[in-house]
Amino acid sequence: MPQKFHFISGLPRSGSTLLSALLLQNPRFHAGMTSPVGSLFTAMLQQFSAGSEFGAVLSKSQRQRLSRGLFESYYADQQDKEVIFDTNRLWCAKLPALLDLFPDAKIIACVRNVAWIMDSLERLYRANPYENTRLFNDDTERNTVASRVDTLAQRNRLVGFAWSALKEAYYGEQAKSVLVVDYDLLTQSPEQVLRLVYDFIGEPWFEHDFNNVQYDAPEFDQALGVSGLHRVRRKVGVEARRTILPPDLFRQYASLSFWEDGAGSEANVIRLRQDEKTK
Structure with missing residues (x-):
């Protein structure tokens, strides 16, 4: 049976590694x-395109x-796996090609309030004070x-x-092939969110262990000069904290969550019910 392909994309520091670590628990x-x-x-696309030697x-x-x-x-090398999830932030910009190649594929887009993304990246930068990191080109x-x-916000x-x-x-x-998964909801209610992911991709439910999640990629993170970038905490849960960003910067980036407005989009978004928002 041919493998099924789905794709994980979206924003950095928004739970894509956590989601992958959870999905990896399923032996399929x-x-x-x-x-x-x-x-x-x-x-490869560059070699296909106009101006290349072989495009014509x-x-x-x-x-x-x-x-x-x-x-x-x-x-x-993963022939024993029935379902492949490939992760790359690039995929959200390549949907016409992806869905032409894999018409039944689904894209799971992980999101998070952009201010907290910036906060998370700033924390990682400060946690590595003797490393310039490859996130920045110069002083x-x-x-x-x-x-x-x-710099990180540039297009x-x-x-x-x-x-x-x-x-x-x-x-x-x-957009109908896209499911938007919010980091806060994933950490608050991992089983409920993951069940919706399974429904979206049309796969039978698997009982996950949300208290024993394992994932780390220290060699990759070391090459980037950002230790801990892909480290997942063992237990899924909410980590309450105060932002380290100045208030004006936090307000500036907190306003960019366009996915909270469903108008004009056919994308699927996992949202809190109105009665849950008041709890």
């Missing part, structure tokens, strides 16, 4: 942190076979919390690109 599933497939797909001689069917073959070849970008946050950087790609998917013509 393969999931993990960001894979290189997105970068390989982008590089590749038919659409050849491009489709080569693209699908990339996914199948990369995951050839001008990394000098202060204001320059760091503004071609870690948070800004992911936010723009998510917005494209949320309002685009493939």
Whole structure:
């Protein structure tokens, strides 16, 4: 039986690694942190396109076979897994190609209040005070919390690109294939949220252990110079804390949660019921 492919995308520091760690508990599933497939797909697309040496001689069917073959070849070692979840923030910007290659695929987009994303990344930066990290290109970008946050918010950087790609998917013509999963809801009610994910992808429920979640990628994080970026706490739960961002920066980025407004989008969003919001 051919493997089913689904995709995890969305915003950084919004629960994609936690979600992958939970899905990985299911012996039928393969999931993990960001894979290189997105970068390989982008590089292949450049060779297909106008201006490349070979673009003119590749038919659409050849491009489709080569693209699908990339996914199948990369995951050839996971033949014992029936369902593959590939993670990359790029996928929200590539839905036309993804759903042409895999018409039944679903995209799970992890989101979080952008102010708390910035807070989380700033905490990681401060926790590594003897490392410049590869998140920033020079001292001008990394000098202060204001320059760091503004840099990350640019449309071609870690948070800004992911936010723009998510917005494209949320309002685009493939939005019905997108499920938006909020980090706060995932940590508050992991079983309820995960059951909705299973319903969305059409898979039978598996009993997960939310008190024994294991995932870490220290080598990858060390290469980025951001220790702890993909470390998941053992027990799923809410961690209440005070922000370390200045109030004006927090307010600026807290207003960017466009997915809270369902108008103009056919995307699926896991939301609190009105009676739960008052609890």
